[in-house]
Amino acid sequence: MRFQLIGLMLLMASCTDPSLCADCTGLVDSGVDSDTDADTDTDTDSDTDTDTDSDTDTDTDTDTDSDTDTLRDPEPHDCFDVPTARCPAGTPTLGDASGFGLQKATLTWNYSRACGISWADPIYVRRPSDLRGLAITVDAWRDYTGVGFLAVDGRTVLDIEVESGPTAWWEPPFQHESAIASTLVLPNSPAGALPAGDCIGIVPIAPDDLRGEEATLWLSSQRGAAGREIDLNFIVVDGTDVTRTELSEAAGVVDDLLTKAGVSLGDVGLWYAEAPWGEYLPSGDGEEADLLRAFTPEGAPVPAVNVYFVQDIGRGGLYGFAGGVPGPVAVSGTAASGLVISVDSHLLSDFTTLDTEELGGTISHELGHQLGLFHTSESDGRDHDVLSDTPQCPSSRDADRDGYITASECRGFGGDHVMFWTAAPYTQHTWSAQQTAVFRASPAAYR
Ligand SMILES: [Zn+2]
CATH class of the missing domain: 3.40.390.10 (Collagenase (Catalytic Domain))
Structure with a gap:
């Protein structure tokens, strides 16, 4: 130190x-070349690939194993466009091979009147083989922003249109506060890691009609050694x-x-x-x-x-x-x-x-x-983190029945952990x- x-x-x-x-804080593109920004490059002038053809090719490969199943586009959604299983041509690679990487994309909002949400066109990045950790921040200076949909090679990781289960926004492992600058950290646990795959697709969302307003997607990453x-x-x-x-x-x-x-x-x-x-x-x-x-x-x-x-x-x-x-x-x-x-x-x-x-x-x-x-453990002893190796202090330890589990009541049940809910x-x-x-x-x- x-x-x-x-x-x-x-x-x-x-x-x-x-x-x-x-602006006045002077946002830093630390160690990031401007040409590696995670914007979706839809204007690549050499349109030599055709997505529909390559999808067809995959389907006709009858001798491939079950990996092929993951390269299937997600179901259409009511409120926004979901990413395709394959990344578009020109998709940048995530991060920096030397270690820390920081990339950003300026978002352009679309608006779903039916759902009352703004959503940005899917942002794509290719996952490098040495990716260790990733944090995705949607910064719209607006409450209730966040990552509405996340997929890897068409496999759904997080989906705000799902109400419960492991891909739901509001439940572990991918729950993240819909805050003024909302962030999703991967991995946040063994269960909360990116599944295997190459193409990461992200759909930022926000409430109300934000068309014309500024917003940024930040991708900070760590590659290589721990x-x-x-x-x-x-x-x-x-x-x-x-x-x-x-x-x-x-x-x-x-x-x-x-x-x-x-x-x-x-x-x-x-x-x-x-x-x-x-x-x-x-x-x-x-x-x-x-x-x-x-x-x-x-x-x-x-x-x-x-x-x-x-x-x-x-x-x-x-x-x-x-x-x-x-x-x-x-x-x-x-x-x-x-x-x-x-x-x-x-x-x-x-x-x-x-x-x-x-x-x-x-x-x-x-x-x-x-x-x-x-x-x-949270204060009522009913909610606990998603990690399997941290002790849980149940509400039954609330000896004085005041509705709060204290560190004294939770000695041996996680009270000595730095991440216990109170001192x-x-x-x-x-x-x-x-x-x-x-x-x-x-x-x-x-x-
Ligand atoms: Zn705390």
Whole structure:
């Protein structure tokens, strides 16, 4: 772990308009050539292939095995066009062979009046053989956006028109928050991985008629060897009472915890940013939180994860929150590009001393969310993550019958896990092997 003070003072005052804000943060195409953007190239001038012919060829190959069955176009849909099983000519390959890759496509919305949703023409990318992890972000600065349909070689992975089951949006393993910058992380579990195949087809969707509005699809990826280090950008909102020493101590705790998760903390940069509303963030889900997370200091590296420190959030009591479960990975400039952490929530009972151990624990927990991890058990003990190797704490452990399972009630049942839903009066330092695999495949763990 290397901790360095970059020491820039930046003004956010001009970032009051979301559309402007996306520009003023200077979105970075990190290590990506413009010609590898994931736009669907429908204008290739050498139209030498004919899709219908190649489909026919497949059908007449009677000696091939069941793999042929997967190369069948998905059923037509009511609300949007689904991707074909075969990628169009000129489809770019996903990612960068050197490791981390970031590609983007500008979306053009179509509108289904019958369904009341906007949808973009399918985006295609070819899957490289060394693909390790992928995060797909639909950024429309609008609630309820997301990946409406995802297929590999015509095999449905995720389908919003399915109400339940393993391909449904709202159920594991591919559930993702329909947020203002919605993200799907693959893999998020052994079950939540891309199936084998070459051609990845993605249909972004959003509510209402967004024709003419700007939107972007981001694809961040990791190829090759497993990741070992995750970098962080510490961004302190000016006026927040936290010292460089305290932040360094907290970073040390994050490093210890990440090491237990099979990765470690790499570079940590420190910036200060002035917010128009001051060091107290008015709420955890308002426009200010969106604008804060869309702000990236000039020169802040990608794919480092942004961590914003504020004095407190709303009326207090909130330790921090991620940009979604999962949130955008290695993508800056969206309304969900990072973690927000309250300093005051980590003060000891003297209301003066900062508990840097607990602060580091909160950063690690929210980082887990951002990169694709859910709570091992939710507060009621009825919902649990999709991972098979994390302990579940059932509602029957709620000894005092107050409706909440606490870490004390769940000792030995996952209460000691970093991704337990709430803090504990004892150390929470445990990760599972499947959680480790999610970290190591993340595009944020790029080296
Ligand atoms: Zn949480």
